[in-house]
Amino acid sequence: xxxxxxxxxxxxxxxxxxxxxxxxxxxxxxxxxxxxxxxxxxxxxxxxxxxxxxxxxxxxxxxxxxxxxxxxxxxxxxxxxxxxxxxxxxxxxxxxxxxxxxxxxxxxxxxxxxxxxxxxxxxxxxxxxxxxxxxxxxxxxxxxxxxxxxxxxxxxxxxxxxxxxxxxxxxxxxxxxxxxxxxxxxxxxxxxxxxxxxxxxxxxxxxxxxxxxxxxxxxxxxxxxxxxxxxxxxxxxxxxxxxxxxxxxxxxxxxxxxxxxxxxxxxxxxxxxxxxxxxxxxxxxxxxxxxxxxxxxxxxxxxxxxxxxxxxxxxxxxxxxxxxxxxxxxxxxxxxxxxxxxxxxxxxxxxxxxxxxxxxxxxxxxxxxxxxxxxxxxxxxxxxxxxxxxxxxxxxxxxxxxxxxxxxxxxxxxxxxxxxxxxxxxxxxxxxxxxxxxxxxxxxxxxxxxxxxxxxxxxxxxxxxxxxxxxxxxxxxxxxxxxxxxxxxxxxxxxxxxxxxxxxxxxxxxxxxxxxxxxxxxxxxxxxxxxxxxxxxxxxxxxxxxxxxxxxxxxxxxxxxxxxxxxxxxxxxxxxxxxxxxxxxxxxxxxxxxxxxxxxxxxxxxxxxxxxxx
Numbered sequence: 284x285x286x287x288x289x290x291x292x293x294x295x296x297x298x299x300x301x302x303x304x305x306x307x308x309x310x311x312x313x314x315x316x317x318x319x320x321x322x323x324x325x326x327x328x329x330x331x332x333x334x335x336x337x338x339x340x341x342x343x344x345x346x347x348x349x350x351x352x353x354x355x356x357x358x359x360x361x362x363x364x365x366x367x368x369x370x371x372x373x374x375x376x377x378x379x380x381x382x383x384x385x386x387x388x389x390x391x392x393x394x395x396x397x398x399x400x401x402x403x404x405x406x407x408x409x410x411x412x413x414x415x416x417x418x419x420x421x422x423x424x425x426x427x428x429x430x431x432x433x434x435x436x437x438x439x440x441x442x443x444x445x446x447x448x449x450x451x452x453x454x455x456x457x458x459x460x461x462x463x464x465x466x467x468x469x470x471x472x473x474x475x476x477x478x479x480x481x482x483x484x485x486x487x488x489x490x491x492x493x494x495x496x497x498x499x500x501x502x503x504x505x506x507x508x509x510x511x512x513x514x515x516x517x518x519x520x521x522x523x524x525x526x527x528x529x530x531x532x533x534x535x536x537x538x539x540x541x542x543x544x545x546x547x548x549x550x551x552x553x554x555x556x557x558x559x560x561x562x563x564x565x566x567x568x569x570x571x572x573x574x575x576x577x578x579x580x581x582x583x584x585x586x587x588x589x590x591x592x593x594x595x596x597x598x599x600x601x602x603x604x605x606x607x608x609x610x611x612x613x614x615x616x617x618x619x620x621x622x623x624x625x626x627x628x629x630x631x632x633x634x635x636x637x638x639x640x641x642x643x644x645x646x647x648x649x650x651x652x653x654x655x656x657x658x659x660x661x662x663x664x665x666x667x668x669x670x671x672x673x674x675x676x677x678x679x680x681x682x683x684x685x686x687x688x689x690x691x692x693x694x695x696x697x698x699x700x701x702x703x704x705x706x707x708x709x710x711x712x713x714x715x716x717x718x719x720x721x722x723x724x725x726x727x728x729x730x731x732x733x734x735x736x737x738x739x740x741x742x743x744x745x746x747x748x749x750x751x752x753x754x755x756x757x758x759x760x761x762x763x764x765x766x767x768x769x770x771x772x773x774x775x776x777x778x779x780x781x782x783x784x785x786x787x788x789x790x791x792x793x794x795x796x797x798x799x800x801x802x803x804x805x806x807x808x809x810x811x812x813x814x815x816x817x818x819x820x821x822x823x824x825x826x827x828x829x830x831x832x833x834x835x836x837x838x839x840x841x842x843x844x845x846x847x848x849x850x851x852x853x854x855x856x857x858x859x860x861x862x863x864x865x866x867x868x869x870x871x872x873x874x875x876x877x878x879x880x881x882x883x884x885x886x887x888x889x890x891x892x893x894x895x896x897x
Contacts, residue, residue, distance in 0.1 A: 331836050363485045650890075654744070741776050758790075761794065793825050
């Protein structure tokens with residue numbers, strides 16, 4: 284007991300002495316994430332670039348004696364960017380002032396927003412010098428903040444007298460490059476690399492070579508396995524690499540000598556990894572420096588039981604036609620790839636006419652009363668050339684003009700009683716991906732909430748008389764995009780349509796761009812003056828191939844822009860808690876809404892439609 288007290292006391296003492304940061308002035312990326320996104324795009328940064336936590340990397344620079352004793356300073360988080368994301372440190376506590384730590388975030392964002400031709404600069408120092416020059420040239424207002432950060436950082440860098448000759452030359456060159464971005468500097472690398480430069484962007488880490496030769500498996504197998512509310516989030520991004528699957532025949536083997544001559548039956552059982560329900564896996568992950576991932580033919584039974592192979596045609600939904608070729612946007616080439624995807628029209632196989640579910644009767648009755656005000660009403664239309672009655676006001680004006688010599692025989696002097704209809708067509712496109720199989724509580728899944736929302740939405744529009752269609756979508760890859768027919772514009776909302784709503788079920792992935800393009804084609808054919816495209820989703824675009832990440836985001840955004848150019852009004856309703864990080868770029872700040880409590884979606888969807896169309 285005494286040893287533990289002494290040990291923990293020593294650990295706290297030496298760790299505190301070795302710590303060079305200022306925890307009381309720390310600023311986290313989560314604190315400024317919203318500001319960071321706005322600031323980056325305001326400076327002209329690419330809209331589709333994500334802002335994420337940087338990965339911890341090994342710091343091979345010379346550490347102080349106290350750091351070596353305390354075992355600290357082995358890891359650091361560099362700021363860097365690639366085509367997909369801008370990686371920033373999860374937490375900055377380098378300076379005693381919280382404002383300076385916040386300014387460092389803003390400086391790194393500004394540095395990453397400028398575009399340079401990296402082929403003209405041979406190393407990362409010259410590239411950062413070029414970025415610094417261009418940043419200060421374009422946004423001169425950042426000069427004072429940069430100089431304040433530079434002055435504070437130079438005081439923290441190692442003293443030349445404490446370094447070896449080679450390391451001192453290396454450090455001197457970096458100081459010159461920091462103080463004078465226009466001076467050309469040649470870095471002579473020493474045995475140990477230089478201390479990190481937090482004011483610069485570091486080169487993107489090289490991807491680890493994949494050593495196994497097995498084909499990649501579905502990356503999103505766990506997408507719908509657990510409730511989103513129960514998922515534990517990783518606090519710190521880890522360095523990852525792929526390895527061959529261990530064969531389980533390495534390690535220490537122990538046995539009793541008396542059993543050497545005994546017989547035993549051998550069974551091939553891989554016990555290299557164990558399953559323990561009491562293990563806190565996320566806590567283990569946080570303690571690891573890097574994570575190696577191996578692929579084999581087995582799955583961990585206690586974690587997930589999902590088979591994503593396409594079902595037999597005898598059990599799958601009914602295929603309607605041979606498929607439709609759809610374009611897709613490639614943001615890297617900045618061009619539309621003609622007929623790149625195949626969209627397959629589907630209809631549910633197991634449907635039967637059904638009544639509105641009993642648990643929705645009360646809400647449906649309440650919503651019907653609210654939508655009765657939108658029913659077609661008869662009203663008089665004046666100033667008509669032909670009609671059932673004389674328009675007295677215009678007839679008197681006609682007589683007065685004729686008396687004063689202003690003869691106009693074409694003046695419309697009739698009026699007619701007509702029905703007033705809302706000239707509006709709405710197509711609701713529901714995301715039916717695998718993630719909708721996740722539970723939102725002990726009683727309902729996401730797909731159940733979507734089903735109830737479609738029921739109440741249809742009940743409301745059936746009362747108002749507005750034209751509407753319902754469709755769902757999911758995808759397996761670009762050649763298998765499933766577009767589910769639920770209700771068409773010309774079809775009545777009856778028990779048969781309710782049967783199709785009742786039959787919806789989770790599918791696969793979310794190739795949203797192709798589904799939006801085909802929904803646009805359907806809605807564009809309507810003669811209505813107003814055309815509303817509602818997209819109901821619970822996550823960002825993704826699929827098995829390169830559609831994951833920025834590629835999918837950019838293609839979806841392009842599909843939305845195409846719909847807007849054709850006179851449609853796209854609007855997104857989402858229950859994704861991370862929607863604010865990507866939906867403003869896709870739909871604009873005023874064309875989406877996030878419903879934080881998924882259970883409220885059924886009653887909020889009709890009311891949201893009412894506000895959008897009044």
